[in-house]
Amino acid sequence: MCAETGAPFPPSLPTLQQLNPAHARLCLGVERFCRQELALAPGSRLVLALSGGADSTALALLMHLLAPRLKLPLFALCVDHQLRPESAEDARHVEALCRRLGIPCRVRRQDVAACAKAWGCGLEDAGRRVRYALLEEERQAGNADWIVLGHHAGDLAEDVLLRLTRGAGWPGLAGMAAKDERRRVLRPLLFTDPEALRGLLRTRGIVWREDASNQDRTFRRNRLRLEVLPLLRRENPALDRSIVTLHQLGEMDGDFWEKLLDAALGAHPWQEVESDDGPGLLLPRALLAALHPAARLRLYVRALRALGETSGAQGQARGATLLALDEALGQGRGNTRFQLPGGMEATLRRGSITFKKSIHSPRSRARPAPVTPSTSKP
């Protein structure tokens, strides 16, 4: 299905001054978010991730309007997943949009279905991995600072529900980051109501392309968005706002735990250790003994991430295992090994804990092949 009708774009694109008061407020709200929450420095080079859908079309328009005010050089990448017959058409739509907005745009194609098959994972997972890998390649090739994604408050609510379902801990439960330094990702629309974005596009006569796969209930994310979230919003029409508040508390807590662990590790550093199985991290007894259990749990997660563990669908199993590990530490148990999801393990020995990749896990051997996509610049 495609919402596109007649001429792809209205005769003239709006300036910020031509927006009605509600849309000007929306635009200035995003500007404030970029300045305050994201602390986006003037001159930052941004790669916009555009799909042709409503969210990324609104992202392109808003960043186009704000770029002169925030002094942001913009580039765009459209990744054609080749999963739907109309995907090439979507990419051409993005190119046309970017021409109108004066944003340099590249399209890169990747057979995501083939990747999913080769990697033994689902289409959603493969699509996400391909997309992020290509965006990161584009960011580095263009010497850009940030990848910019169009996720909004509806996506945030969906993500929190998905994380609750998967068994995430806290503050991970508070949803995707607005600013992810490690992955160089920004989400300037994360607190914005999606209906307001569509309203802006409609009012300005800017069309977008509907991705039929967003209605496909074989994907968990779609089932949560289409079946569960409406039931929760019926109970609380302000659900998305309250999840934004929860997210802000999560960001605060994340910052708190990072700083607390920085200080603890400054006093008692962890030690990098090498074994036949590869690198590991030893958390010394003095470090562990100095921390409250709640802080130790976050230390374990930090160590696992430093070793390359990606928190995925296994949050639940990891959380329960980390609690069991910490309980064993508290009981003074010795020489105990814990298998963790994501191909990791922890060994408890005389009050210290060593994390490393597990030689017992199939995941530590079978890795996805690197992405080597074809590239086009039509």
Added chain:
Amino acid sequence: MCAETGAPFPPSLPTLQQLNPAHARLCLGVERFCRQELALAPGSRLVLALSGGADSTALALLMHLLAPRLKLPLFALCVDHQLRPESAEDARHVEALCRRLGIPCRVRRQDVAACAKAWGCGLEDAGRRVRYALLEEERQAGNADWIVLGHHAGDLAEDVLLRLTRGAGWPGLAGMAAKDERRRVLRPLLFTDPEALRGLLRTRGIVWREDASNQDRTFRRNRLRLEVLPLLRRENPALDRSIVTLHQLGEMDGDFWEKLLDAALGAHPWQEVESDDGPGLLLPRALLAALHPAARLRLYVRALRALGETSGAQGQARGATLLALDEALGQGRGNTRFQLPGGMEATLRRGSITFKKSIHSPRSRARPAPVTPSTSKP
């Protein structure tokens, strides 16, 4: 509907030794929970809250089996809400059960519908208030230590979802406490699978009464349990286990924040202040300046609770307002007043904050009448 058939109880009640291995494990798991998580001291006097439903019937049986091992004197209270024609029959069922188990039991009747009308609140809310008030009266009259409730892991999942919907913060989002010192409440079955409880009752031929109002979708809690939770469990059949893990993390974090605030308040105490509007709490500048924003947010909640604010359905509005208050503090704003839900207000002045009951709120004037129930001991 009533599951009761024929003789109300089997000819002989089981002893712990007569249980099959799975049910013995269930029983010993509850014992371990009582000893470790609840740190239940031998000799503690317990008032069991019994309704005649499956959960509280299983609670009565399990506590009866564990009482000799844990040296726990047991008493029971059944509150007849008089909302359904069969409620008197439910109460008689509880009395018969308690006679068989050798647990002294009282029944107290209260016209909850009339209370709801008088207090201007919903039936669910009125029922909960009446129940807790009568249980607390019974606890004090019997010189008991704890009120014991039959909430299980399914109720915990339901409560977490309810709190997410209402906009709770963290660690409140992690659900009802297993041990609530302030309200003197214990929930020994909180990590137990409800199906295991029903299985125990069925195997031993112990009947329970079904409360038809549990199917009534005019209550939000029932809608979440009957409509939303099954959809989430379809995505993750281990959802309830992962929510137990989330709850454990929440308990840890709650303990962490309590201790951190104890230490901060030890160094820079808050000050009780009196005004024409009643008592308030002044958080001095030195206290606020010494804390990370994440800790200040918890300090605000602690101050509000100390002033008698009950965190209820307004979590969302409170969270957003507390974030705005803290942002204003960070910006050095002076003489700003924030209205909070629950009839409270906060005033920011020269880097300090005073919380007190708001004279502008209707809720500070209109209070529910005290509960004065009729009592029977048939």
